[in-house]
């Protein structure tokens with residue numbers, strides 16, 4: 242998506258509000274998903290991700306706000322692929338039959354669907370399983386079939402709710418590769434996941450909700466720059482008192498044989514390293530940026546340690 246290409250928005254969600262009984266679960270949710278990008282929707286359990294997705298899919302209706310697809314309110318079902326959070330919807334049906342049936346529901350040509358289905362089954366290591374009934378598949382295999390079902394009709398917009406849950410690491414990589422490939426070919430992708438490492442590796446932008454409200458919305462690069470401050474971990478026998486007064490140190494965490502210094506946002510690492518006192522015992526020293534995983538935990542646990550950077554779009 243970078244490099245000045247024209248952004249074409251597929252989905253636009255504006256001011257979405259939704260309550261269940263008295264409880265407001267979504268409060269003014271607004272975001273967009275563009276063609277050719279992977280947009281992550283993130284948040285702790287119960288944050289409102291699936292509710293947002295269900296509103297987009299027309300499974301439930303918002304109390305307020307609007308959802309448009311290429312400018313239209315009608316849901317273009319044939320252009321959308323959806324991998325729901327609930328899995329294993331089909332049981333006593335053969336793998337290839339269910340795939341072709343679902344493609345047919347989307348008015349996709351059956352011959353092409355069959356070719357694509359066989360090629361994807363092969364790609365996902367399910368060659369020879371065409372005539373096996375879905376209930377006989379393992380959990381991961383079932384998920385692969387459901388994933389194939391969601392992309393068989395070449396959707397322009399793909400919603401993946403927790404696509405990696407229950408997959409082994411090899412299958413996760415396969416899914417990751419395939420999802421990135423779809424985006425590279427122009428598909429707009431909205432992905433919800435709790436696997437922050439994968440999100441960090443593959444998503445272009447992210448939208449993080451907490452208690453039904455936007456906390457972060459931006460490109461992965463912006464989020465890293467704004468929130469992911471540097472941290473310096475020093476192995477050796479040092480006391481918190483030895484380091485907490487140092488310039489640019491916002492917070493110190495101590496574990497058995499290491500001490501981690503969380504540094505302020507605009508620190509100049511080169512001069513900061515030079516300013517370390519010679520009295521420190523340094524057996525090992527590493528400087529990294531805080532990971533998306535840590536940013537997530539910080540927000541989800543209301544620690545707000547990173548709030549210094551909490552400016553972008555929030």
Ligand SMILES: Nc1ncnc2c1ncn2[C@@H]1O[C@H](COP(=O)(O)OP(=O)(O)OP(=O)(O)O)[C@@H](O)[C@H]1O
Pocket residue numbers: 261266284285286287288289290291292293
């Ligand atoms: N049909 C419903 N009736 C009442 N409350 C609901 C309903 N669906 C969701 N909720 C509530 O809305 C809130 C958001 O739920 P949602 O499933 O959207 O969260 P989520 O972010 O997808 O969480 P998870 O990561 O656990 O899947 C929760 O408090 C949940 O209990």
